[in-house]
Amino acid sequence: xxPLLEIRGLxxxxxxxxxxxxxxxxxxxxxxxxxxxxxxxESGSGKSVTALAVFRLIRPPGRIVRGTIRxxxxxLLLLPEDEMRRVRGAQISxxxxxxxxxxxxxxxVGRQIARLYALHQGCAPAEAxxxxxxxxxxxxxPEPERRARQYAHQLSGGTCQRVMIAMALATSxxxxxxxxxxxxxxxxxxxxxxxxxxxxxxxxxxxIVLITHDLAVVAGLCDRVAVMHAGQLVECADxxxxxxxxxxxxxxxxxxxxxxxxxxxxxxxxxxAVPSLLAAPPGCRYAERCPEVLDTCRRTRPAxxxxxxxxxxxxxxxxxxxxAAPRR
Amino acid sequence: xSTLASGxxxxxxxxxxxxxxxxxxxxxxxxSLAALAAIVAIIVLALAAPLVAPWDPDAPSAEDVLQxxxxxxxxxxxxxxxxxxxxxxxxxxxxLLVALAxxxxxxxxxxxxxxxxxxxxxxxxxxxxxxxxxxxxxxxFILAMGxxxxxxxxxxxxxxxxxxxxxxxxxxxxxxxMLRVREMEYAEAARTVGxxxxxxxxxxxxxxxxxxxxxxxxxxxxxxxxxxxxxxxIGLGIQPPQSxxxxxTAEGASYIVSGEWWIFLFPGLAIMVTVLAFNLVGDTLxxxxxxxxxxxV
Numbered sequence: 255x256x257p258l259l260e261i262r263g264l265x266x267x268x269x270x271x272x273x274x275x276x277x278x279x280x281x282x283x284x285x286x287x288x289x290x291x292x293x294x295x296e297s298g299s300g301k302s303v304t305a306l307a308v309f310r311l312i313r314p315p316g317r318i319v320r321g322t323i324r325x326x327x328x329x330l331l332l333l334p335e336d337e338m339r340r341v342r343g344a345q346i347s348x349x350x351x352x353x354x355x356x357x358x359x360x361x362x363v364g365r366q367i368a369r370l371y372a373l374h375q376g377c378a379p380a381e382a383x384x385x386x387x388x389x390x391x392x393x394x395x396p397e398p399e400r401r402a403r404q405y406a407h408q409l410s411g412g413t414c415q416r417v418m419i420a421m422a423l424a425t426s427x428x429x430x431x432x433x434x435x436x437x438x439x440x441x442x443x444x445x446x447x448x449x450x451x452x453x454x455x456x457x458x459x460x461x462i463v464l465i466t467h468d469l470a471v472v473a474g475l476c477d478r479v480a481v482m483h484a485g486q487l488v489e490c491a492d493x494x495x496x497x498x499x500x501x502x503x504x505x506x507x508x509x510x511x512x513x514x515x516x517x518x519x520x521x522x523x524x525x526x527a528v529p530s531l532l533a534a535p536p537g538c539r540y541a542e543r544c545p546e547v548l549d550t551c552r553r554t555r556p557a558x559x560x561x562x563x564x565x566x567x568x569x570x571x572x573x574x575x576x577x578a579a580p581r582r
Numbered sequence: 583x584s585t586l587a588s589g590x591x592x593x594x595x596x597x598x599x600x601x602x603x604x605x606x607x608x609x610x611x612x613x614s615l616a617a618l619a620a621i622v623a624i625i626v627l628a629l630a631a632p633l634v635a636p637w638d639p640d641a642p643s644a645e646d647v648l649q650x651x652x653x654x655x656x657x658x659x660x661x662x663x664x665x666x667x668x669x670x671x672x673x674x675x676x677x678l679l680v681a682l683a684x685x686x687x688x689x690x691x692x693x694x695x696x697x698x699x700x701x702x703x704x705x706x707x708x709x710x711x712x713x714x715x716x717x718x719x720x721x722x723f724i725l726a727m728g729x730x731x732x733x734x735x736x737x738x739x740x741x742x743x744x745x746x747x748x749x750x751x752x753x754x755x756x757x758x759x760m761l762r763v764r765e766m767e768y769a770e771a772a773r774t775v776g777x778x779x780x781x782x783x784x785x786x787x788x789x790x791x792x793x794x795x796x797x798x799x800x801x802x803x804x805x806x807x808x809x810x811x812x813x814x815x816i817g818l819g820i821q822p823p824q825s826x827x828x829x830x831t832a833e834g835a836s837y838i839v840s841g842e843w844w845i846f847l848f849p850g851l852a853i854m855v856t857v858l859a860f861n862l863v864g865d866t867l868x869x870x871x872x873x874x875x876x877x878x879v
Contacts, residue, residue: 306770314703314704339776339777339778342774342776344776347774347775352767356771357771358768358772360789370775
């Protein structure tokens with residue numbers, strides 16, 4: 255079966271006054287039907303840019319330089335703008351990081367959801383309103399009639415995020431992209447929101463791409479994880495495999511940086527900082543931070559190699575180690 | 583769900599509290615309260631002119647020529663014996679209406695141009711802003727004079743002239759607000775759900791640009807009234823026999839030396855009070871709206 259979303263060789267650049275910043279560099283990424291994929295990386299690793307590229311909403315000075323984004327068999331990058339608009343919100347939708355600022359402050363939240371039914375399903379106002387209330391109930395908002403009439407500033411952060419999720423799922427999209435959906439929320443509310451996503455994903459049949467820098471969230475929610483570093487995809491694996499046998503030095507460092515209370519091991523931060531993406535060197539962008547760096551790392555970009563059925567890693571050091579010690 | 587309940591309670595209280603705070607601040611400032619009252623009074627007088635004005639504003643009367651203020655004519659009469667009070671009240675209609683129409687026109691044009699320039703950027707922005715700069719290169723009053731002089735001084739042309747001189751103010755203001763608002767997350771959200779660009783600009787984003795525009799429009803109303811009066815004063819605005827404050831002041835000006843001070847004084851006062859009131863209310867609105875509306879998270 256072909257994957258729902260298949261990104262191939264995606265390059266996104268931003269033209270700044272200092273020069274061209276390569277924010278996403280040759281990413282290959284697939285999302286299966288009904289799958290929950292975690293997209294992990296530090297701030298500035300290109301996670302959100304990748305998400306916006308799927309919506310084809312990279313705004314100047316940014317642009318998608320090359321690549322294909324196939325969704326349901328169609329290359330989104332080749333669609334005319336008005337067809338792309340029918341994909342946005344109807345088949346692919348987005349949940350934002352700070353729910354309160356992602357809702358229009360001057361429109362009642364119910365109106366913002368009802369709008370989607372009118373826009374994408376041609377519903378009459380009464381029907382759109384009825385479905386809106388139904389949707390608000392589905393995401394666990396009590397008294398939907400009253401909430402629908404309220405404005406974002408009258409709702410708590412958790413309720414705003416529930417509204418955002420209701421809005422994102424309103425038109426039964428095939429793919430939901432959640433960009434750090436719990437970052438602005440306190441821990442107990444964040445847990446409720448994650449439960450909601452875990453519950454609603456399968457129920458509506460939507461695949462979910464969960465963008466986060468929190469590996470604990472990934473462990474609890476995702477089927478598969480893709481790790482990004484400085485605009486490059488370094489490793490992609492099942493969630494169990496990734497936590498048990500992280501292959502890429504960066505993934506290993508990330509996993510080691512999770513605080514553990516059940517072990518003596520102290521938590522280790524990932525050394526170094528995300529390198530500047532301005533005039534980035536041709537090789538692996540993790541080379542400057544990598545403890546296992548080889549000469550080739552700085553010169554050529556590592557190609558992804560398969561370690562297992564659903565485990566790919568792009569690293570010269572891993573490749574060299576496998577070549578030196580062929581599998582027993 | 584206690585968090586949800588408490589959240590909403592806060593929200594509602596916050597909303598009422600905000601209105602209450604606004605009213606408390608306004609009522610503490612007796613000057614702005616007086617200004618607001620003055621504007622309301624002038625509008626009511628203008629609307630009720632046929633009922634309020636004691637005399638026909640345009641009917642000359644030979645026996646009442648150049649009467650000083652008194653019981654029969656509270657604010658005196660002019661050289662044709664027309665009642666000054668009645669003329670001032672009727673003139674309020676013209677002055678307010680012309681200023682309002684001009685402001686509405688300029689605001690509409692400014693919203694469309696500023697919103698497009700700010701949101702689209704690039705060539706659209708360049709074209710709009712250079713056009714606006716061209717208008718701004720002329721002193722506003724000289725430009726208004728030029729337009730009425732060239733197009734003929736019908737009331738519609740006066741409105742148009744003032745509107746054109748005011749368009750740059752709104753265009754620049756809305757453009758700068760749009761530059762801020764278009765980067766907000768709700769703008770991104772509006773894009774990701776597939777709204778057409780027109781709707782994103784004019785339905786989702788433009789209303790969020792309004793707070794400073796409301797302030798500017800109030801201040802500009804005062805300025806527009808002043809411009810109508812000034813144009814009429816030099817004979818390029820509203821034409822006689824229609825009574826208009828600036829024209830009346832001009833008629834009265836030639837009688838200052840001969841002692842008939844009431845002819846120019848009262849219409850002049852009407853201009854001053856009205857313009858001052860609009861400016862004071864505009865300033866108060868700025869104090870009330872700006873910090874809180876910009877600070878909303």
